[in-house]
Amino acid sequence: MIGERDIDRLYRELGHVVLRRARELLRSDTEARDALHEIFVGLLARPEQLDGVVKRTGWLYRVTTNHCLNQIRNRDGRERLLRSVPRDEETSPRGENLATVRGLLARLPSPLAEVAVYYYVDEMSQEEIAGMLGCSRRHVGDLLVRLAKWSKSDAVAYAK
Amino acid sequence: MLSRTRSEDCLSDLRLDELSAGELTESERTEALAHLDGCELCPERLAALDGTRARIGGSKLPPLRGRSAPRRWGPALGVAVAVAAVVSFFVVPRRAPPPTRTKGVSQLGFFVTGAEGTRIGAPGETVHPGDTLTFTVSAAAPTHVAILSRDGAGKASVYHPEIAVAAGRGTLLPTATLLDGTLGSERIVAVICDAAVEAEPLRAALAARGELPPLPEGCHAETVTIEKVE
Numbered sequence: 001m002i003g004e005r006d007i008d009r010l011y012r013e014l015g016h017v018v019l020r021r022a023r024e025l026l027r028s029d030t031e032a033r034d035a036l037h038e039i040f041v042g043l044l045a046r047p048e049q050l051d052g053v054v055k056r057t058g059w060l061y062r063v064t065t066n067h068c069l070n071q072i073r074n075r076d077g078r079e080r081l082l083r084s085v086p087r088d089e090e091t092s093p094r095g096e097n098l099a100t101v102r103g104l105l106a107r108l109p110s111p112l113a114e115v116a117v118y119y120y121v122d123e124m125s126q127e128e129i130a131g132m133l134g135c136s137r138r139h140v141g142d143l144l145v146r147l148a149k150w151s152k153s154d155a156v157a158y159a160k
Numbered sequence: 161m162l163s164r165t166r167s168e169d170c171l172s173d174l175r176l177d178e179l180s181a182g183e184l185t186e187s188e189r190t191e192a193l194a195h196l197d198g199c200e201l202c203p204e205r206l207a208a209l210d211g212t213r214a215r216i217g218g219s220k221l222p223p224l225r226g227r228s229a230p231r232r233w234g235p236a237l238g239v240a241v242a243v244a245a246v247v248s249f250f251v252v253p254r255r256a257p258p259p260t261r262t263k264g265v266s267q268l269g270f271f272v273t274g275a276e277g278t279r280i281g282a283p284g285e286t287v288h289p290g291d292t293l294t295f296t297v298s299a300a301a302p303t304h305v306a307i308l309s310r311d312g313a314g315k316a317s318v319y320h321p322e323i324a325v326a327a328g329r330g331t332l333l334p335t336a337t338l339l340d341g342t343l344g345s346e347r348i349v350a351v352i353c354d355a356a357v358e359a360e361p362l363r364a365a366l367a368a369r370g371e372l373p374p375l376p377e378g379c380h381a382e383t384v385t386i387e388k389v390e
Contacts, residue, residue: 011224016217017177020209033222040224057177074336093165100162116162123164124172151162 002047010050011040014057018064024098024121025068025105035067062132065117072105097121104151112150115143171195171202176209268307268350268382269296285386289341295333297325297350305333306351306359308366312344312388316367318359319348339388346386354378 018039022032039060043049053059101120105113111133118129126140133140166172171179171192178184179192196203271294272287287293297305307320319337351362355378365373372381 008224011221012218014177014181015221015224016213019216019221020212037222037224044224055178055183057181057183058174061174061177070334097163097165104162120162120164122173123166123170124174125168128172128174148162 002050004044004047006050007040007043007047010043010056014060015040017057018060021061021064021122022068025065025102025117026071027102031071035064035071039063039067058132061118061122065114069105069110069113069117072102075106108147108150112143112147115140115147119144119147166201166205169195170199171205173205173209176202176206179206180210180213267298268348268352268384269298270294270348270384271296283384287339287386287388288390289339289343289388291339292336293319293339293348294336295320295350297333297352299325299327299352301327301354303327304353304356306357306362307333307337308349308351308359308363309346310349310366310370311340311342311346313342314367314370315342316363318363322357322359324356343388343390346388348384348386350382351375352380352382 015036019032019036022035023029026032026035050056050059097120101116104116108116114133115129118124118132119126124132126137126144129140130137175184175192179189184192196206272285272291295307297303303325304322305320305325306318306322308316309319310316320333320335323333325333349366349372351357351359351372353376357376357379362372365371375381
């Protein structure tokens with residue numbers, strides 16, 4: 001049975017994965033630290049969530065993504081609370097990709113938002129995304145097509 | 161335009177993190193290392209991830225315990241937050257008696273997000289227009305919750321529509337409430353039931369008479385008062 005010590009060890013070993021990804025998605029060090037805290041305090045409260053989970057990194061990826069997407073969706077009206085991380089990261093190709101994806105996340109419906117994060121931020125393969133979402137590779141392909149169409153129509157609507 | 165820096169044949173951040181964490185099977189590890197040998201981009205990305213881990217990981221992470229309250233909040237997706245449960249069960253009220261409870265073992269808690277950040281709310285809490293309230297419920301068994309309020313002007317609102325809540329401590333309700341400009345004492349009433357309940361008739365009774373109607377079997381109410389000031 002997973003206990004408090006296991007969660008503490010998991011925090012030390014993989015907390016940086018949660019913090020890094022939360023910072024990338026939320027663009028706020030404060031919010032990212034809150035996300036890190038909430039996710040692991042939640043695990044301390046219910047360690048049974050990890051029962052049967054073999055690859056804990058993947059599990060943390062999923063929980064972090066869902067948590068951050070909820071934060072992003074709730075940001076309307078609370079933007080005064082945001083503090084940015086330095087903007088120099090946006091000058092790299094990866095930084096530019098991140099900025100593009102982040103700009104869409106608040107408007108993207110689920111599960112397109114999750115697919116956008118896994119495919120364009122984490123740069124997973126469709127096979128890996130299928131494993132994360134518990135669906136077929138073909139379904140992931142369909143979602144990526146929908147995502148491409150959505151982002152194209154959103155770009156037009158936004159420009160107007 | 162959406163794009164990637166590495167092809168699908170490359171190693172994702174997830175795969176690289178799994179490699180560093182020692183979570184890959186023998187064959188997965190062999191395949192990953194073989195790819196790293198022959199790719200220009202992935203070793204660079206692995207080095208970047210390793211650098212980030214060195215900068216922010218391990219002992220450099222903030223302490224997991226001893227944090228008094230989250231500074232930001234948002235709906236948790238199936239993740240209960242233990243700190244809310246611990247504080248809502250053991251915190252000493254600062255100004256007023258604990259929430260009144262007509263029967264049952266559930267307990268209402270709430271967080272206040274304002275200009276100075278997020279704090280755990282207590283009965284008699286001073287709040288301001290523009291603050292956001294996020295509610296938690298602790299229940300010994302699966303339950304249904306609706307949260308209503310009656311403000312200083314006698315207006316009654318549904319702060320949180322009826323929702324099913326799993327058993328557990330400090331379960332965050334997904335919708336936060338933005339407080340309006342009406343000042344004065346405000347009563348927040350959580351109606352907690354074994355089965356789904358319509359919130360609107362309760363709100364209407366609260367508006368008309370200042371109190372809830374007799375509740376159905378299997379329901380009880382918990383009330384907490386807040387003070388909204390300029």
